[in-house]
Amino acid sequence: MNKEAAVYRRKKLLKYLLIHAVIITVVVVCVYPLLRILSISIRPGDRVISTDLSLIPSGADFAAYLRLLKDTMFLRWLWNSLIITVVTSFIGVSLASTAAYAFSRFKFPGKKSGMILLLSTQMIPAGMLILPLFLMIMKLGLMNTYLGMIIAYSVSSLPFSIWILKGYYDTIPRSLEEAALVDGTSQIGAFYRIILPLSTPALSIAFLFNFTTAWNEYLVARVVLFSAKQYTWTLGLFELQGQYITQWGMFAAGSMLVTVPVLMVFLYSSKWLLSGLTLGSVKG
Amino acid sequence: MADVKFLKVTKKFNENVILNGVSVEIKDHEFVVIVGPSGCGKTTLLRMLAGLEEITAGDIHIDNILVNNIHPSKRQIAMVFQDYALYPHMTVEENMSFALRLMKMDKREISARVHEAAAILQLTKLLKRMPKQLSGGQRQRVAIGRAIVRKPKVFLFDEPLSNLDAKLREEMRVEIAKLYQRLNATIIYVTHDQVEAMTLAGRIVVMNHGIIQQTGTPIEVYRKPDNLFVAGFIGSPTMNFLHGKLSAEGEKLFLKNDSLTLYIPPFLLADGARNAGREVVLGIRPDDVLVGSGTRENCSEKIEGVLEVSELLGHRENLYIKAGENRVLATVEAFFNQSPGSKVSVRFNYRNMHVFDKKTQQRINN
Numbered sequence: 274m275n276k277e278a279a280v281y282r283r284k285k286l287l288k289y290l291l292i293h294a295v296i297i298t299v300v301v302v303c304v305y306p307l308l309r310i311l312s313i314s315i316r317p318g319d320r321v322i323s324t325d326l327s328l329i330p331s332g333a334d335f336a337a338y339l340r341l342l343k344d345t346m347f348l349r350w351l352w353n354s355l356i357i358t359v360v361t362s363f364i365g366v367s368l369a370s371t372a373a374y375a376f377s378r379f380k381f382p383g384k385k386s387g388m389i390l391l392l393s394t395q396m397i398p399a400g401m402l403i404l405p406l407f408l409m410i411m412k413l414g415l416m417n418t419y420l421g422m423i424i425a426y427s428v429s430s431l432p433f434s435i436w437i438l439k440g441y442y443d444t445i446p447r448s449l450e451e452a453a454l455v456d457g458t459s460q461i462g463a464f465y466r467i468i469l470p471l472s473t474p475a476l477s478i479a480f481l482f483n484f485t486t487a488w489n490e491y492l493v494a495r496v497v498l499f500s501a502k503q504y505t506w507t508l509g510l511f512e513l514q515g516q517y518i519t520q521w522g523m524f525a526a527g528s529m530l531v532t533v534p535v536l537m538v539f540l541y542s543s544k545w546l547l548s549g550l551t552l553g554s555v556k557g
Numbered sequence: 558m559a560d561v562k563f564l565k566v567t568k569k570f571n572e573n574v575i576l577n578g579v580s581v582e583i584k585d586h587e588f589v590v591i592v593g594p595s596g597c598g599k600t601t602l603l604r605m606l607a608g609l610e611e612i613t614a615g616d617i618h619i620d621n622i623l624v625n626n627i628h629p630s631k632r633q634i635a636m637v638f639q640d641y642a643l644y645p646h647m648t649v650e651e652n653m654s655f656a657l658r659l660m661k662m663d664k665r666e667i668s669a670r671v672h673e674a675a676a677i678l679q680l681t682k683l684l685k686r687m688p689k690q691l692s693g694g695q696r697q698r699v700a701i702g703r704a705i706v707r708k709p710k711v712f713l714f715d716e717p718l719s720n721l722d723a724k725l726r727e728e729m730r731v732e733i734a735k736l737y738q739r740l741n742a743t744i745i746y747v748t749h750d751q752v753e754a755m756t757l758a759g760r761i762v763v764m765n766h767g768i769i770q771q772t773g774t775p776i777e778v779y780r781k782p783d784n785l786f787v788a789g790f791i792g793s794p795t796m797n798f799l800h801g802k803l804s805a806e807g808e809k810l811f812l813k814n815d816s817l818t819l820y821i822p823p824f825l826l827a828d829g830a831r832n833a834g835r836e837v838v839l840g841i842r843p844d845d846v847l848v849g850s851g852t853r854e855n856c857s858e859k860i861e862g863v864l865e866v867s868e869l870l871g872h873r874e875n876l877y878i879k880a881g882e883n884r885v886l887a888t889v890e891a892f893f894n895q896s897p898g899s900k901v902s903v904r905f906n907y908r909n910m911h912v913f914d915k916k917t918q919q920r921i922n923n
Contacts, residue, residue, distance in 0.1 A: 454609065454628075455630065456656035456659060457660060458659060
């Protein structure tokens with residue numbers, strides 16, 4: 274008996290070690306590049322291209338950060354990105370939340386083919402859409418504007434958000450809305466008062482998706498924006514890359530700074546990501 | 558409170574007819590139970606009354622107002638759903654007050670109504686809880702509370718007890734009966750459970766295949782089922798059916814099948830000769846099958862059979878008896894003390910016997 278118990282304990286320990294080895298490897302793979310960028314961003318200017326592997330280099334300073342903020346339009350780029358991203362995310366999520374509700378709850382001609390059409394847009398590589406997008410935005414006279422970018426981003430992330438939200442709405446029992454209808458709400462009222470508050474996990478996922486895609490986007494921005502004042506940070510950072518010299522220190526410092534908003538949004542929304550909110554509403 | 562009228566109400570999904578010209582009138586303060594097997598259209602009928610389902614044809618009136626095209630919220634009804642449908646992001650109190658808040662009722666009035674309903678349903682201590690922190694029975698009470706606070710014209714219950722376990726179901730059944738006595742409201746209650754129907758209803762509406770089979774008080778429906786379906790559906794254990802042909806011998810009428818000849822007295826079926834040759838089904842409730850020796854008034858001759866299985870239920874015992882090709886279930890006082898395989902004799906009580914035409918399935922005796 275004791276022997277069996279010992280074998281069992283050893284097996285359990287081995288499993289535990291194995292799982293942790295995998296987890297630690299994954300964490301290192303993910304975090305190491307970030308640490309390297311951090312290390313490059315705080316290196317003194319004369320040692321940017323050094324082979325030194327220490328994370329905090331000797332003579333570390335924040336000169337690259339200061340130069341980035343003082344000598345370039347980095348803050349302006351960050352602001353541009355922030356406006357475009359936040360507005361895109363809100364527009365994307367609000368349009369998707371109502372569209373997905375229609376797809377989830379109502380019967381109408383073209384419902385099924387509509388969903389497939391939405392999905393199929395996601396199969397087309399972004400690069401192929403650049404030219405038509407460029408033409409459309411130009412015809413609309415929205416080149417080099419926030420609005421042009423916001424429209425381009427919202428449109429491209431809508432299908433995914435609609436799919437995510439529709440899938441979630443489908444899991445919410447209809448009887449909740451019916452109860453709300455009997456209780457005195459309109460259909461729209463039932464949506465806003467019952468369905469939407471219950472959908473925060475899916476809404477946060479859609480919001481995060483919209484946010485990160487718009488925040489990191491480069492290709493569309495490259496086509497639509499052409500004056501440095503209107504640049505998003507992705508374009509701005511590339512400004513630091515010259516033909517003969519690239520400001521790696523500033524580049525790294527910029528890269529570190531742009532992670533902050535995404536990190537904040539993730540940390541903030543994690544509490545909304547908890548699902549299981551519908552538990553207990555109906556018979557489980 | 559109000560009366561409710563269904564006039565030739567029809568519901569079709571594509572070509573499928575769910576309800577076929579249902580007409581029924583429910584009076585003010587009446588407790589009507591609509592009962593029938595799954596898919597008989599009873600829930601659809603209730604949902605149409607609530608305004609949650611389109612009406613293909615026909616009219617529905619609440620308090621003499623045609624409500625066909627009136628939004629659910631304007632029909633002054635309250636509904637208790639089968640799955641409770643409590644709003645999971647609201648506390649019990651918020652759930653119960655939701656409709657009142659939508660009406661923009663005075664806050665003190667809301668609080669008074671919620672607390673009154675909570676007191677009736679023993680929910681006072683649970684008002685601050687979320688639905689997920691409640692047991693099934695408590696959730697069901699909250700769902701009922703949500704309906705009570707609105708003081709609606711009509712209460713609709715859609716199989717409210719079917720998700721509860723047997724013991725809780727019994728308790729809630731009594732609670733609902735008490736509640737009805739207290740509220741004296743018009744209640745329409747849908748269930749597939751004939752025990753609920755028998756115990757709660759002032760009047761039962763039995764439905765099958767989208768058609769009303771019979772309407773009447775529980776005892777009428779039990780004692781005088783209009784057709785074979787009602788006879789088989791109402792009553793537990795189910796009624797025994799003996800198939801056969803009526804034949805006349807002189808003045809006397811008999812039911813005959815391969816292994817049985819049973820005298821049919823004139824008080825059961827008058828006009829004996831006229832019915833001769835008719836294929837019929839005799840219905841006898843298990844309580845009206847007498848087992849053992851001894852005679853009683855208005856009983857048939859002895860029929861010999863073999864005991865196949867006996868089920869002890871406590872104070873009663875179910876005996877499954879085979880008499881020739883006929884199988885009969887008898888419910889007798891415990892303990893019968895006979896082992897399976899032993900010979901038994903049975904008699905049928907003519908006074909509670911039902912005769913149905915095999916073809917039309919309709920009742921032909923009085």
